[in-house]
Amino acid sequence: MFRRLPAVGDFARYLRTETVGGVILLVAAALALLAANGPWSSIYEGLRDARLGPAALHLDLTVGEWAKDGLLALFFFVAGLELKRELVIGELSRFRDAVLPVIAAVGGMLVPAALALAVGWGDPRIGSAWSIPVATDIAFALGVLALTGSGLPSSARVFLLSLAVVDDLGAILLIATVFTTGFDLLAAAAAVALLALYWFLQRRRLRTAWLYVPIAVGTWAAVHATGAHATIAGVALALLTRVRSDPGEDESPCLRLEHRLQPWSAGVAVPVFAFFASGVPIGADTFGRLTTDRMALAVIVGLVVGKLVGILGFSLLAVRLGVARMPAGLGKRDLTAVAVLGGVGFTVSLLIADLALDGEDVELATSAVLVASTLAALLAAVLLVRRSRAHEAADDT
Incomplete structure (x- = not known):
């Protein structure tokens, strides 16, 4: 008579699928736009700007800042775990396989930046x-x-995945170098000491969360206190996590943590960040400025055109020069579709926009990111459906 609700384990399994994670992300962004442009806008802004945390530790942050600095650290930790696993024991453990997404990511950063500078020159x-x-x-x-x-x-x-993680890591390094105002050496020393302790405990095969959770929280707080963006802590901890399992060990710490934390990242961290980052007032005036404002055009062209040219161009050049080889089973048309998908710059692009600009310019840049990411996603979806059908037809023959 009554339908049984999924067990916690089943629900977590749903959240581990990229489809569900992507849908939750889109729903969160849509809700944010509705909240920011509807009769509840004052409630939304009040919640986003409410301050929480101990002022004595310089952690009296707004709810939006907690989502940006805290929850995204979990997101980057999980992404870093998956990347390290692929590099150590996965499909990227061979140099010629691993180097292609790295080169593609470099192209996917340099060309969009160059195009953005060219379009917005003088602004x-x-x-x-x-x-x-x-x-x-x-x-x-x-x-x-x-x-x-x-x-x-x-x-x-x-x-x-590899391309996205590498260029997001590059973006985080960019944030650390370009948008860090002041640097606390004492806090940096504390962060390095905690990271060294984490690495040591990993090598000693200790598994208790009672040690690792305080170390992770302390590392995050120390990195935040340095003046650098706190998400760097998540990346650093992930890269120090042990990947290979010992004899008699069911799963390595990397796989175990990825398995347990990925649903929290996909179901909580990224959607909550998207909810507070995407809520910008959008009216006819905003859409009009997207087609005339040089900064907004620079962002849109950089994502939609720059990503495609950079990722595809650098990849094909690397393969042609013999530095790298194409991923197994993929052709140039497949690579083109994936390169277009690289123009979806939602999470980290919104983060950088918030750090790089102020006031109305943040709202305009956020709108440009949303529009560009939507265009790239729709165009990529059309190309991916066509390529997917072509592969399925080839398998049937």
Whole structure:
């Protein structure tokens, strides 16, 4: 008579799929736009700007800042775990397989930045805004791929994941160097000491969460206190996590943590960040400015055109020069579709926009990111569906 609700384990399994994660992300962004442009806008803004946390530790942050600095650290920790696993024991453990997404990611950062600078040349805001289109959103892009490219070989997902993680790491390094005002050496020393302790305990095969959770929280707080963006802590901890399992060990710490934390990342961290980052007032005036404002155009061109040219161009050049090889089962048309998907710059692009600009310019850049990411996702979806059908037809013959 009554339908049984999924067990907690089943629900977590749903959240581990890129399709579900991408849908939750889109729903969160849509709700944010409705909240910011509807009769509840004052409630939404009051919640986003409410302050929480101990002022004595310089952690009296707004709810929006907690989502940006805290929850995204979990997101980058999980992404870093998956990347390290692929590099150590996965499909990227061989140099010629691993180097292609790295080269593609470099192209996917350099060309969008160059195009943004060219389009926005002469606009003083472009001195900071050029960095907005350098990143690819991992969750959103993988969700579109899972939804529309199910017929493609698994190497397409590994390539996209690796590319997205590498250029997001590049974006985080960019944040650390360009948008860090002041640097606390004492806090940096504390962060390094905690990271060293984490590495030591990993090598000693200790597994208790009672040690690791305080170390992780302390590392995050120390990195935040340095003046650098706190998400760097998540990446650093992930890269120090042990990947290979010992004899008699069911799963390595990397796999175990990824398995347990990925649902929290996909179901809580990224959607909550998207909810507070995407809520910008959008009216006819905003849409009009997207087609005339040079900074907004620079962001859109950088994401939609720059990502495609950079990822595809650098990849094909690397393969032609013999430096790298194409992912197994993928052709140039498949690579083109994935390169278009690289223009989905949602999460980290919104983060950089918030750091690079102020006031109304943040809202305009956020609108440009949303529009560009939507265009890239729709175009990529069309291409991925076609390529997926082509692969399925080839398998049937």
